[in-house]
Amino acid sequence: MTLVLDNVSKIVVDEKHLDSISLTLQRGALNVLLGATLAGKTSLMRIMAGLDLPTSGRVLMDDADVTGVPVRKRSVAMVYQQFINYPSLSVFENMASPLRVRGVAKTVIVERVHATARLLRLEPYLKRSPLELSGGQQQRTAIARALLRDADLVLMDEPLANLDYKLREELREELPRIFQASGAIFVYATTEPAEALMLGGFTATLHEGCLTQFGPTSDVYRRPHDIITTEVFSDPPLNTIDVTKSGATLSFGDFGTVAAGRFAHLPDTNYRLGFRAHQLSLDPLDDNTLRIPATVRVSEITGAESYVHIVAANHAFVALAPGVRRLEPDQAITAWVDPQNAYLFDSHGKLAAAPAEARR
Known part of the structure; x- marks a missing residue:
């Protein structure tokens, strides 16, 4: 039926x-x-x-x-x-x-x-x-x-x-x-x-x-x-930032990383990078990541995890961090996102590249 x-x-x-x-x-x-x-x-x-x-x-x-x-x-x-x-x-x-x-x-x-x-x-x-x-x-x-x-x-x-x-x-x-x-x-x-x-x-x-x-x-x-x-399909809301691919570089404001892997053959233009809360890290990642200096707005401790709300370059983000993170409002921190584990959308909002974890 x-x-x-x-x-x-x-x-x-x-x-x-x-x-x-x-x-x-x-x-x-x-x-x-x-x-x-x-x-x-x-x-x-x-x-x-x-x-x-x-x-x-x-x-x-x-x-x-x-x-x-x-x-x-x-x-x-x-x-x-x-x-x-x-x-x-x-x-x-x-x-x-x-x-x-x-x-x-x-x-x-x-x-x-x-x-x-x-x-x-x-x-x-x-x-x-x-x-x-x-x-x-x-x-x-x-x-x-x-x-x-x-x-x-x-x-x-x-x-x-x-x-x-x-x-x-x-x-x-x-x-x-x-x-x-x-x-x-x-x-x-x-x-x-x-x-x-x-x-x-x-x-x-x-x-x-x-x-x-x-x-x-x-x-x-x-x-x-x-x-x-x-x-x-994202809760907390999806984090997004505007990025530019130029040659071998993927940049966000004054910060950039190598446009490697699935980004290497994409046309040079502006994109929107989207990443869920668990894909935004408060701990340093490897060299091929975007570094995001930010300020803490509030942290919510749920037990084994903490939701940390931050602001960077007039963008609001939410990170889901393991463990108890007692961070004070207005505290300066650095967040990291690996573009290879994020979604990349074109100017029409269509998916241009999926995260590495989504292709497995």
Whole structure:
């Protein structure tokens, strides 16, 4: 089974929410929609579900055109960040409701509800009403009901955002296995690049209503086609600097390094160097690196790592440094970046050269 979005656009009061998006999603696959708030994730999911009509384009399910077919006539289950449960029913009955509608035998209902409750840590609460649960427990109930519906298409719009950290991490590990076993098409929207990487599967990166790239999650992360995709898939934000290649030199302001390796045969012109926080070092690297004198703005110690925010030549950067780095605001430091482990983009924002680590 496949879900195909064929050149789908959505315009609301002269404002384009989605711009000519084409995607093919396969059964048994987890598909992540990754983008910032207002990138178009929810708008796209509503069209997939049949809640909204596209302004142009088609939605196909198994080659059948379902554009305009209302959600009640489709095999769709949805979970939103804001949990939705039946307040008059117990947790057990909330979970069992889609099975009862389909006429599933009582013994099978009991077995499946308890199995799903164990997975989502809901067994102690099956006799309670949703109003007696915490927000996280109510969200888990909504997720459980969606899983038990056995729908062909399951849409999850930031479903773990309201859960505590430990449970969120556990579910991120469990959900891909559940999705694959169900045989449904799963679409999972998130604003968090780390969540997309943990879930795996396939990722579609969205920016201002446009699809910038779609493919296996690790490929999109490591081999983005352009600077916008790289920015969407970077948290903290992508560090960028303007550089110039002239002959055998790659320069940034008054500082330069040898334009060796993958840069050697590139045309002499201006480029933008992009590097993620872990690619910016606060410790000296080898000779073929760009040296960046900088000033500390703030350092955030997270435990085994530290995020260090710096300013250099009116550019703001973030470095992810191992260990505890207790640096004071306005402290002068030097940072280093190895161009061979950074992305190089041309004047149109297209990838001109990928990092050495992305080509392995």
